[in-house]
Amino acid sequence: TAWLAAMLNKQIRISSQREAHTAALYALSKQLSTTTDMSSLLEQFAEHVYSSLGIDMSVYLAEPSNSLVLVYPSTPSAGSGAITTEIPLANDVYVTGVASVVSPRDSDNSLGYMLPLRTEGRPFGVLALYMTQEAAAGSRNEYFRLFEALGGLMASAIARIQLAEEARLAHVTAESERLRTAILNSVSHELRTPLAAIIGSATVLIENERLFSPEDRVELLMTIRDGALRMNRLVLNLLGMARLEGGMLRLRENWCDIEDVIGVTLSQVKDDQEHRELVVKLPEGEPILVLGDEVLLEQMLVNVISNAIKYSPDYSKIIVSARLKAEHIIIMVSDQGIGIQQEEYERIFDKFYRSERAKPITGTGLGLAISKGIAELHEGTIAAGPNDPKGTTITITLPVRKTIQLRTELRREQEEE
Numbered sequence: 001t002a003w004l005a006a007m008l009n010k011q012i013r014i015s016s017q018r019e020a021h022t023a024a025l026y027a028l029s030k031q032l033s034t035t036t037d038m039s040s041l042l043e044q045f046a047e048h049v050y051s052s053l054g055i056d057m058s059v060y061l062a063e064p065s066n067s068l069v070l071v072y073p074s075t076p077s078a079g080s081g082a083i084t085t086e087i088p089l090a091n092d093v094y095v096t097g098v099a100s101v102v103s104p105r106d107s108d109n110s111l112g113y114m115l116p117l118r119t120e121g122r123p124f125g126v127l128a129l130y131m132t133q134e135a136a137a138g139s140r141n142e143y144f145r146l147f148e149a150l151g152g153l154m155a156s157a158i159a160r161i162q163l164a165e166e167a168r169l170a171h172v173t174a175e176s177e178r179l180r181t182a183i184l185n186s187v188s189h190e191l192r193t194p195l196a197a198i199i200g201s202a203t204v205l206i207e208n209e210r211l212f213s214p215e216d217r218v219e220l221l222m223t224i225r226d227g228a229l230r231m232n233r234l235v236l237n238l239l240g241m242a243r244l245e246g247g248m249l250r251l252r253e254n255w256c257d258i259e260d261v262i263g264v265t266l267s268q269v270k271d272d273q274e275h276r277e278l279v280v281k282l283p284e285g286e287p288i289l290v291l292g293d294e295v296l297l298e299q300m301l302v303n304v305i306s307n308a309i310k311y312s313p314d315y316s317k318i319i320v321s322a323r324l325k326a327e328h329i330i331i332m333v334s335d336q337g338i339g340i341q342q343e344e345y346e347r348i349f350d351k352f353y354r355s356e357r358a359k360p361i362t363g364t365g366l367g368l369a370i371s372k373g374i375a376e377l378h379e380g381t382i383a384a385g386p387n388d389p390k391g392t393t394i395t396i397t398l399p400v401r402k403t404i405q406l407r408t409e410l411r412r413e414q415e416e417e
Contacts (some may be wrong), residue, residue, distance in 0.1 A: 035157065038162075042071065043072075045057070049129075055129050057128060058073065058128040062125050068125060086102060086114065086128060093126050094123060094125065096116075097118060097123065098116070099113065099148070102114060112128065113129050113147040131143070191234060194227030194228070194230040194231050198223075198228060201223045201227075202224060233302070237303070251292065251296070251377055256293075256294045257287045257289060259282055265301040266280070266320075268298070272306060273309060274314055280320050282323075283324065289400070290329055292378045293377075299371075300371040300374040301331070303368065306367065307367055308337065311361065313337070317336060318336075319333070320332070320333050324400065328398065328399055328400060331395070331396040331398070332394070333393065333396075337391045339357070340358075341355070341356075341357075345385060349372040349384075350365075351365065382394065
């Protein structure tokens, strides 16, 4: 009877222990499922297994040269309980893929276990788990099963993070390749056309200067200038996209008058305007001010208005308007051009995307993407929509909360004076 009672008590202890282990593993798996950073993963894993199970750990990860490096704890301390001096054994476990029991040490009376971190045959490193025999009172087989489960969780979490990082790098590489291809296409098409015009006009002027009247010379010089301006815009767009992609685009905030920004923009696109009519509509009264980078705002509007000119027929009208609405500045550019399909209103702001209707006209698909990046850098938005009955309207929305605050302060100062 006593023996049966002892066996029953042992089974109860084992069942309670298994229940506690299962609950701890479940909580740990939920916690790790949202972790995307390797250092955070290791910190959370170590903290959880120590607080809930009384287990210390060390993690060795493989470098590209296949040599193991201790990545956790990053600064091991003597007597911390972590296994930090077992690199030869860790190497054996990593190479063979077979878990190994770590011999107890007299100094800490330890129970240790080293497991290879593998998923689907792919090795990542080695996990060393450790706990004192007092904390591991009970069945060693139960704790070895627990160690195996912890190793499986750790391997899966590391694999998920590393695969996500590899996917991110692959995406960055693909985007870099697309940017490189776009640059090559731009060089071969966008740059060659104005470059040919520049070379041809300059050559004719040099070789046959006496044959041309002053009016002819002016026309050839204007052709050279137009080609140079076109090449300059393309280079600026390519550099702007590279800066956006690299996170190097920074705001130099100043108070900007929208009327001045639009005026500078129109002077920059004047040579492309030809016979198109550019109409500006601004509200009367106080100037519209925004805190931002005037150079970037001008580049954004140049890209938008240049697009409207490029895809609009000669003698058509392009309206540029600005107004205040609540706490926002609304800038709209409406053309009477070829228009775009309903499903393309969002896609035209993607890098390299060009509407099917725009394919006969040369371009890189970078201008509106850069404009979107500049608008978002100013905490604003940019969107496209139809311009009834024909054409497209680009709407730029910029926040002006700080502008309203500035006006209130200026009025208060004037009243005090």
